[in-house]
Amino acid sequence: MKVDHAVSAYVVYKQSLGMRFATEARTLKSFSKSVGDVDFDRVGPELVRRFLDGNGPLTLFWHRKFGVLTGFYRFCLARGYVRTVPLPPRAPKCPQAFTGYIYSEAEIKLLLQAAAARTRCNIDASTSRTLLLLLYATGLRISEALHLNLADVDLNERVLQVRETKFYKTRLVPIGTDLTEVLREYALQRFKRPPSDPDAPFLLTRRGQRVSRAGAEEAFKQLREQAGVRRNDGARYQPRLHDLRHSFALTRLVHWYREGADVQRLLPQLATYLGHVHITGTQRYLSMTPELLQQACLRFERFVFGGTDHA
Template identity: 65%
Template structure:
């Protein structure tokens, strides 16, 4: 069997189980595009390693690609497409977990100010500014924001309907009065462009097309450079558009700590709001920044001294 056919069969099998399987599908399609339309039994260890390593060092992405290939080859061997796996037996140690970047209020102000200059950008100033405020005000994933249709944005009630997001779940996200006003102002301009049908995209490019995730990330990279927002630590990557979601979450948690709220009781609500299926993903944020750790430590010290703060 040809490698692309085997990949297609595996993807179809996973999706038949109700899995979105989007990231793994992209990885496996990249795998057969690199190796070509060859028989699956012709794939050898050297070709696999070249695909995994590329031109760079071992990263978390390297391990994610290997994980996708492990699942694929277990399936392929079980179905009789091949008799053995060419995957490496010795796996390099996975690098330190990536630490997201948390934008300061000043950095967000600089980014928003930079949207006034949309030169060499595939987005209008208004679309770029609206996207940033939407992500900063709701903590949406990028794909959720660009996937919004006109019917999903209830400007009267200030509610966004996030349909079948990362884990095939639909949820409602309130926007608040300030962000709702931003969306109303954007909609007034956006509605001058077709399509105006309910399934028409809410966020559009300069050419009136639906904004893609790749297009949004490219525009943000240009914007970040104009705003001179850079990462000064030893991290391999510069601040990303997706880090605005992390910034939203950390900001919300810090606000709760400073208000004296019961953070542990509120975590399940935050998990639902963010679209997490497991509260552990939300709890991870509690150790993400020194300031959050400090606030948690202060809260515990007051609790240990017999105060009425929640631990």
């Protein structure tokens, strides 16, 4: 049996169980492409290790690939597709967890200025600006923003409908007045003649097609470099488009601290707004920045020396 045939069988099996399995399927297709069009029995430890190691430093992605291949080979071994498992006997020590980047307001302005100057790109200035503000103001996942259709953007009621997200949930996301006007301006500019199809994409490329995630991330990389927004904390990765989600969550938390709100009571609401099933998913986004630490210290001082703030 060829590797790609085994991959197809495994993906069909997983999806038949009700699993979306999209990310894992992409990993397995990359594995199949990496080892080539060969019989399964010819895939030895060296080919597997070459796929796992890649060309860069060891990251958490190594462990994700290892986990996907472990399940894949367990499936194939049980069905007699292979006789041996060429995976490493043990995985290397997991590197330190990645810490998201928190954009300052000044950096957001620099990114918006860079977006306004875009001339030679499949994603024009208007779409770039709208996507940045949409992510920064709502904390949507990139895929959620890009999959919005015309019918999902209700500017009269000021609400977005995010359909079948990461956890197979559909949720309503209220938006503020400022973002509503941004989206209304974009809609008027992009859709001179309103499309008759409510399932038409909201965010468009210059050619009138739905913006892809790869295209959005590449465009953002160019924007970031043009704006001069960089990490200086020694991290391996530069700021990402997804980090706008981290920035939204942390900014909301800081605002609640400043307002004297009951943060512990409001955290479940933030988790629901972000589309998390459990509050632990939200806690990953709440990095301890100097501003957040300052607000937490002020809250603690008021609690110790008098006042009614909640801990």
